[in-house]
Amino acid sequence: MATINYERLQGKLNILADAAKYDVSCSSSAGTRKNQGGGLGDASATGICHSYTEDGRCVSLLKILLTNHCIYDCAYCTSRKSNDTPRAAFSVEEVVDLTMQFYRRNYIEGLFLSSGIFKSGDYTMERLVEVAKILRTRERFNGYIHLKTIPGASKELLLEAGLYADRLSVNIEIPTKSGLALLAPEKSHEQLKAPMETVKEEIITIRESRKTHKKAPKFVPAGQTSQMIVGASNETDLQVIQLSSHFYKHYDLKRVYYSGYVPMLSDSRLPAIGTPVPMIRENRLYQADWLMRFYGFGAHEIVEPDSPFLDLDCDPKLAWAIRHRDHFPVNIQTASYEMIVRIPGIGTKTAKKIVKARKFNQLTLYHLKKMGAAVNRAKYFIATTGKNEHLAHLTCDNFRQYVLAQTQTKFKDQRSGQLALF
Amino acid sequence: MSQSLSELVKNQNYQLGQLTPSIVLYEPSFEGWLSAVFYVYSNHLQDDTSLQLIAQDCYVPSLFAHAISVETNANHAERVLTKLNQLLGRSGMRNLLWGFLSEKDNIGTTLFQVVKYAINYPSRHIMDDLGNLNVLELVQTVKSVGREKHRMEAFVRFEHTVEDIYFARVEPDFNVLPLIGEHFRQRYQDQHWAIYDLARGYGIYYNKSQSTPKRPAALQTITEFDEAVLRNPASIHSEDEQRYQRFWQGYFTNVNIKERKNPRLHKQYLPQRYWKYLSEKQVLPNAQHLKKQR
Secondary structure: OOOOOHHHHHHHHHHHHHHHOOOOOOOOOOOOOOOOOOOEOOOOOOOOOOEEOOOOOEEOEEEEEOEOOOOOOOOOOOOOOOOOOOOOEOOHHHHHHHHHHHHHOOOOOEEEEEOOOOOOHHHHHHHHHHHHHHHHHOOOEOOEEEEEOOOOOOHHHHHHHHHHOOEEEOOOEOOOHHHHHHHOOOOOHHHHHHHHHHHHHHHHHHHHHHHHOOOOOOOOOOOEEEEEEEOOOOOOHHHHHHHHHHHHHHOOOOEEEEEEOOOOOOOOOOOOOOOOOOHHHHHHHHHHHHHHHHOOOOHHHHOEOOEOOOOOOOOHHHHHHHHOHHHOOEEOOOOOHHHHOOOOOOOHHHHHHHHHHOOOOOOOHHHHHHHOOOHHHHOOOEEOOOOOHHHHHHHOOOHHHHHHHHOOOOOHHHHHHHHOOO | OHHHHHHHHHOOOOOOOOOOOOEEEEOOOHHHHHHHHHHHHHOOOOOOOOOEEEEHHHOOOOOOOOEEEEOOOHHHHHHHHHHHHHHHHHHHHHHHHHHHHOOOOOHHHHHHHHHHHHHHOOOOOHHHOOOOHHHHHHHHHHHHHHHHHHHHHHHOOOEEEOOOEEEEEEOOOOOOHHHHHHHHHHHEOOOEEEEEEOOOOEEEEEOHHHOOOOOOOOOEEEOOOOHHHHHOHHHHEOOOHHHHHHHHHHHHHHOOOHHHOOHHHHHHHOOHHHHHHOHHHOOOOOOHHHOOOO
16 A cells, blocks of 8 residues: 655645535435445435535535646636646545545545546546545445546446446536537537436446346446536526436436536636626526426426526526416415425425325414415415415516515625626 | 312322422433323323423422422333324334423423323324424424434544544534434444533443444443543544644635635534534634645
């Protein structure tokens, strides 16, 4: 085993953590790996955020790059070849040691390992796989491992990676082909989708064989994910959401992440340094994503072609409800679950509580509030057995302005500054 | 009301002229509370609308209330437990126990009211009746306890000691050590570890040497711990411990995106009361080891 230079390791860790921080994924959920007895770690199905950065993001995994040396020169990436930034590379043993020691102290759920590309896709991918293999076999590590697949890596390496990793992901980078061609001329959507296709096919193959052979190996049990940067090129939300919907349907992705572009590089193709990060837009995209995955909304319902951007003033479900007032009010005593979750201010958990509790009682707005509904929004859309005077507004011409004026948004302060962007 | 009063008069335990004993005190354990429930039913006090069940150590004596202390009785507790198991099933019992561990002042009474509802309506899934304010109160309390349990699973920071034990100090809002032990036992099978609750003065300890290849060791309870060490665990740190704390601090600082700074959200997710036990929060912002250098 190679020895570790601890003096230098601190500096490398700082550089390679910084370089990995724009990768959004931090989830450690959907892990099914169990401690086989005597080993270290046990992947928790719900995932655990062990800390939160000062920007409010979850720290669940040791998220680092193996190296930030890169042969590519993608405009949006801090590790791009032409950027003047300190470079570093971990050895395989250093990553293994940090993962084990951080895990032992309960700092993390596992490892998220990505990398710049040095020499070639395969040369880089081989090392990522080596880290995962040593953790699983020599160290008997059962925590979570998420590997980023490297563009251009061979199919054999992807398949081997999937045997040790809980999750694999491929970044689609820029949502539109034209945007990607402009900002990362060496990459294409076809090239980026190829590993996704490979992983999907293998997941299906293994899933089939597990039906007959219980001992068939597990392959990326937590599935695959992707992410795209929004706000670096001029894509619309309609394009972003349609692409996500396509991924969910055709590649069986567990999640698509959205990363509001943080301008830190000077380049005429990109928004200028100092341009605010499109945080509200990013948040709206996540809300839209949730509607597709958990609320039964289709992409076509969330953004419509005649206005291809999400409403920054209100969440997409409220926006949908305001556009489709003919569906309301919904009677919570009798309506289907599917319709109850479409009421603004009511989430899946509250909807389930309503369906249970209404067998015992005639529910009122007071009950809904106690169950955790955002009644300040929901009250305009709900019929209860009692009288609900808020319903009078539903048919008003200025309903939208009225509801927005009466409801709170955490983005109130930022709205004016942010809106001017789009 | 009149019915329960007449029952009282017949009961030998009460002296003549005494007011309704509206407060029943129990020894602060789940068995203690179960014994109190037994007492209430065997003395027919259950319909007294002013009845309160309070843990002995939470009770502040008052001139107007009369309090009866009930001793813990394993046999009585067992009988109540069996009955409640039948009525409420596993998930209902889990709600009672988690609610109990909240240690809220009024939780003994709330739990009792829920139990009474279950006894009065044995064929109902009473835990689903969130329109009932006692059930709702319990479910919300269970949610808070669950949140604290989850936070402790997240915010425990083990420190490696010279004795090769990974040691953590916590001060949870609720008494969640009984709930988190199994999580850590499954996860940390190949190291000795201990988690100590400073607020309640006890901890749990996992001794790896007592495990077998098939079965992790049982957890032990530890009660007496060196005060000086609890105040200053650095005194027993292993040689490596500081190094990995600094690595973690460097990592934590450098994954932050300054352009997205959001202190309010940060504090919402990572409440300040937990900071003193989080190693990543024990560092000056410009410390040398946080810098990006080769």
